[in-house]
Amino acid sequence: MNMRKRIISSFLVLFGLGVIGSAYYWHQTRNNVSEIKQQSKLPEKSRKPTATQHSSNTTDNRITRELVSHHFVGTALVVKNNHPIYQQSFGYANYAKKKLNTNQSEYQILSIQKTLTAAMIMKLIQQNRLSMKTKLSNFYPKIHNAHAIQIRNLLDMTSGLSMKKKAKTVLSESGIVRYAVKHVKSRPNKLGSWKYDAVNYVLLAGIVQRLTRQSYVNNFAKTIQQPMHLTHTGFVQDWSHNQFKTNGYRYHSKAQTRSSYFRAFKESQASISTELGTGDIYMTSSNLFKAEQQLLRGKIVSKKNIRILHRPGSFSSYGGGVYNQLNGVRLHGVGYGYESAGLLTHDGKSGVILLSNDYRPGEPILPVAQRLFNRMLS
Structure with missing residues (x-):
């Protein structure tokens, strides 16, 4: 008789745990579905990529x-x-x-990052403060062949400019641009031919500085980081x-x-x-x-x-x-x-x-x- 009572008691306990577990699972599933529905109703710009679990x-x-x-x-x-x-x-x-x-x-x-620097330049063009055909000599006339190099050439890496030497001391933004202007190599016969070199975008960053009279860091914050x-x-x-x-x-x-x-x-x-x-x-x-x-x-x-x-x-x-x-x-x-x-x-x-x-x-x-x-x- 005692054995029978123990079996019945164990069965009731297991049954109760199963009911509780099922209720908890249903509750969690309902919450997840509700959360997904709420997310789908958000405006497109409010949805953010979220971490996904392995499944x-x-x-x-x-x-x-x-x-x-x-x-x-x-x-x-x-x-x-x-x-x-x-x-x-x-x-x-x-x-x-x-x-x-x-x-x-x-x-x-x-x-x-160059895509973002390019967008900052394009915004200045959209504001009519610059154009794709503006000559590099408007900003840095000391660079050889600058009178023939256009903003479009810098954006597309077809300027004929290159620079191997890098500064070995910490320089300010303006100092970095001055260093580039001093050490850049220009090959007029390569103008219009593609050659990837970061100095093109260093000079574009300098042009952003010159036109806005603000640092590249501040321009990036106002043009890219804060609006987005x-x-x-x-x-x-x-x-x-x-x-x-x-x-x-x-x-x-x-x-x-x-x-x-x-x-x-x-x-x-x-x-x-x-x-x-x-x-x-x-x-x-x-x-x-x-x-x-x-x-x-x-x-x-x-x-x-x-x-x-x-x-x-x-x-x-x-x-x-x-x-x-x-x-x-x-x-x-x-x-x-x-x-x-x-x-x-x-x-x-x-x-x-x-x-x-x-x-x-x-x-x-x-x-x-x-x-x-x-x-x-x-």
């Missing part, structure tokens, strides 16, 4: 497998038709402290104590494919200061997608002028900081242990952003980003 979703698994197979370290974001469909982070932000990358991790975007509400964006010079900062890691050989966290980069302030207008900004993956999407949608300058800005200036397909392709624009940057890659459709509705703090020449992330982008669109 049994086929798309999630396919993207994760692709990234893992290429030993990706960093944060990946995929947005389709204005909806983030994937956001995951891999590897370490700080290997020594065993601090993992998260979806709030911030990375140097490197040469992708980019809360996880800033300059590398001021990044050292940020909790979301990532370390860039060196590779131990060019053939290396797997992450090894061989040695963290130690950037000097002098080196950082030389990247004026061309590669001294950090962002999260969400902020970077938002910034590029807003540009394509005419947030800073009109859509018409963005199309003019991004028009290819040479066989390279490069124009105004982006590489043009049939299904969208491509963005890329490498340096200091970081690699940044992005692809967006021309309307800004869909895109892929990969930001890594573990660049390896043997396993670059740009081809991976391109494959993910093509697959999403198909």
Whole structure:
């Protein structure tokens, strides 16, 4: 009899726990559905890419497998038709402290910054304070052949200008531009031919300063950062104590494919200061997608002028900081242990952003980003 009572009691306890568990699961599911519905009712500009958990979703698994197979370290974001469909982070932000990358991790975007500098120039053109045909000699007449070099040439890297020598001491913004004017090499026979060199955008940053009588940093804040509400964006010079900062890691050989966290980069302030207008900004993956999407949608300058800005200036397909392709624009940057890659459709509705703090020449992330982008669109 006692045995029978114990069996009945155990059954009642288990039944009760099952009822409670089912009720809790139903409650959580209802809350999640409600949250999703509320999110879908938000205005388009209010929706933000949010962290996604690994799930049994086929798309999630396919993207994760692709990234893992290429030993990706960093944060990946995929947005389709204005909806983030994937956001995951891999590897370490700080290997020594065993601090993992998260979806709030911030990375140097490197040469992708040129798209933002180009937009600042285009805004001045839209305000009739400058034109694509304005000569470089209007600002820096001491540069050889400056009378023949136009703003369009600087934007498209067809100026014939190059500079190998970099300042070894910390210089102000104006000091960096003066240094560039003094040390830049000009080859008139190369005017109109594409040659990628950061000095073109250092000079464009200087022109922004000259026309506005304000620093590039202040112009960036007023023209780009504040209007777009980019809360996880800033300059590398001021990044050292940020909790979301990532370390860039060196590779131990060019053939290396797997992450090894061989040695963290130690950037000097002098080196950082030389990247004026061309590669001294950090962002999260969400902020970077938002910034590029807003540009394509005419947030800073009109859509018409963005199309003019991004028009290819040479066989390279490069124009105004982006590489043009049939299904969208491509963005890329490498340096200091970081690699940044992005692809967006021309309307800004869909895109892929990969930001890594573990660049390896043997396993670059740009081809991976391109494959993910093509697959999403198909």
